[in-house]
Amino acid sequence: xxxxxxxxxxxxxxxxxxxxxxxxxxxxxxxxxxxxxxxxxxxxxxxxxxxxxxxxxxxxxxxxxxxxxxxxxxxxxxxxxxxxxxxxxxxxxxxxxxxxxxxxxxxxxxxxxxxxxxxxxxxxxxxxxxxxxxxxxxxxxxxxxxxxxxxxxxxxxxxxxxxxxxxxxxxxxxxxx
Amino acid sequence: xxxxxxxxxxxxxxxxxxxxxxxxxxxxxxxxxxxxxxxxxxxxxxxxxxxxxxxxxxxxxxxxxxxxxxxxxxxxxxxxxxxxxxxxxxxxxxxxxxxxxxxx
Numbered sequence: 001x002x003x004x005x006x007x008x009x010x011x012x013x014x015x016x017x018x019x020x021x022x023x024x025x026x027x028x029x030x031x032x033x034x035x036x037x038x039x040x041x042x043x044x045x046x047x048x049x050x051x052x053x054x055x056x057x058x059x060x061x062x063x064x065x066x067x068x069x070x071x072x073x074x075x076x077x078x079x080x081x082x083x084x085x086x087x088x089x090x091x092x093x094x095x096x097x098x099x100x101x102x103x104x105x106x107x108x109x110x111x112x113x114x115x116x117x118x119x120x121x122x123x124x125x126x127x128x129x130x131x132x133x134x135x136x137x138x139x140x141x142x143x144x145x146x147x148x149x150x151x152x153x154x155x156x157x158x159x160x161x162x163x164x165x166x167x168x169x170x171x172x173x174x175x176x177x
Numbered sequence: 178x179x180x181x182x183x184x185x186x187x188x189x190x191x192x193x194x195x196x197x198x199x200x201x202x203x204x205x206x207x208x209x210x211x212x213x214x215x216x217x218x219x220x221x222x223x224x225x226x227x228x229x230x231x232x233x234x235x236x237x238x239x240x241x242x243x244x245x246x247x248x249x250x251x252x253x254x255x256x257x258x259x260x261x262x263x264x265x266x267x268x269x270x271x272x273x274x275x276x277x278x279x280x281x
Binding site: 012040117130 | 181190192193195241242243252254263266267270281
């Protein structure tokens with residue numbers, strides 16, 4: 001049954017523009033498959049008008065290091081849940097260490113991601129930055145790796161220490177990946 | 178299914194207020210929908226709105242923000258400027274199509 005609503009304002013979507021929500025994603029992994037989850041969630045958050053900070057620590061620093069950002073890999077080794085894409089056929093761990101398997105798995109994952117029209121990591125970081133995300137590098141991780149700000153992609157705001165991270169994430173929902 | 182009176186005529190909307198009949202949309206309706214959410218449409222808005230409608234017609238689903246940027250060439254930053262805070266949902270709302278369902 002159709003109800004006629006004369007007052008159009010009664011059915012205007014509430015986009016919740018006045019709500020201030022902040023999220024902070026911590027990226028601690030340097031594997032290709034572990035680089036995506038935070039970036040995809042951050043993209044969703046930004047699209048929903050959420051204020052986003054992303055903090056890269058330990059191996060996560062590889063995601064914003066100019067030298068490594070385009071070379072992230074996906075390995076089957078250690079992933080005991082691994083099965084063929086689109087099937088439940090298990091891939092034995094014994095096969096995972098064979099020469100070329102990591103390259104093959106990386107190639108396959110990149111193809112699947114590309115087929116979904118999801119950008120590669122380098123482009124994704126630019127996209128998130130354009131959408132308003134702030135990218136931060138971990139001071140201790142940078143010191144351990146001997147990296148300076150010039151070694152990191154241009155979208156990175158700064159290298160900050162853990163106190164600064166705790167401060168900036170004070171009123172955020174923090175998601176550790 | 179409720180109906181709303183927009184730009185002087187009755188259109189079908191869902192519980193949130195998104196239009197549900199593609200063919201009931203026209204530019205006057207779009208102007209009113211935009212005004213409902215505090216947006217005054219300018220020359221910069223129309224190419225985006227037309228792309229969203231055309232893409233929905235072809236693909237059968239509303240485009241995500243990334244798709245709009247990739248296919249229409251309008252930079253993401255500009256989409257945020259034109260449809261502040263929640264551009265993907267807002268451009269769909271004004272274009273008279275459902276909210277986008279895709280993740281990226």
